[in-house]
């Protein structure tokens with residue numbers, strides 16, 4: 560029988576060196592982009608579930624501009640079955656609340672999804688909000704920081720959720736929304752056959768009207784937060800070496816320096 564799994568993937572910069580422009584926003588134009596690295600674990604886990612539960616199917620969802628089709632295809636090359644790009648000028652400027660509205664609407668439109676998988680976070684926005692937001696919006700159980708799926712069938716999933724001290728084991732009724740960590744698996748590389756299949760694949764495109772979303776509920780209009788400005792982290796100073804022949808003398812010199820700097 561199997562289950563229908565949706566995996567949400569985002570196109571993000573592959574570079575860790577980004578500049579902030581005069582408008583106070585991150586300048587990503589011209590940078591190499593790819594699938595958010597954390598999402599590769601979610602795609603891999605979905606494919607492994609299809610291997611365990613024959614008859615299962617994986618649909619990739621990505622909300623973004625036309626270029627995001629690349630990351631849908633990258634996931635198809637890894638072995639996902641179908642992909643949908645959620646794209647509409649009305650989506651521009653969506654904050655995490657508005658983005659979750661778009662993704663939840665797409666999952667609902669797919670109608671028979673039993674499991675929605677996310678990566679832990681993105682390597683650009685890094686909010687880690689999406690799993691919980693989509694779960695809440697769909698009124699389905701959700702769990703983040705999942706390092707292992709210990710059991711899954713057509714009706715439930717049992718997972719290990721990482722905690723500060725170890726892990727909790729949780730059983731969720733399906734449909735459910737799960738955010739996975741990089742501890743969960745070792746993602747495969749795309750095969751040549753997979754790449755050829757992805758190249759030819761037709762990625763469906765859904766707009767706000769396809770998702771029955773009021774344009775005022777998404778994009779800048781539907782967002783409750785605004786990124787006003789961003790600043791680079793100040794470069795770290797060179798540090799100060801505290802001299803002294805003994806620990807006592809070093810401690811004395813440290814106190815003197817702290818007093819000099821008016822810390823004490």
Ligand SMILES: Cc1cc2nc3c(=O)[nH]c(=O)nc-3n(C[C@H](O)[C@H](O)[C@H](O)COP(=O)(O)OP(=O)(O)OC[C@H]3O[C@@H](n4cnc5c(N)ncnc54)[C@H](O)[C@@H]3O)c2cc1C
Nearest residue numbers: 569622652654655678680681684685686687688689784785
């Ligand atoms: C006011 C405001 C305005 C913004 N304007 C823009 C803008 O104009 N253009 C822009 O590109 N970004 C914009 N953003 C950023 C955008 O809202 C976030 O990128 C998005 O909500 C996802 O958040 P995140 O990156 O923190 O994902 P996280 O919550 O850290 O990601 C968790 C999981 O959700 C998945 N996920 C996240 N986003 C998507 C997506 N779009 N499609 C599929 N899966 C996804 C990730 O891949 C990951 O698996 C804006 C944010 C704010 C607050």
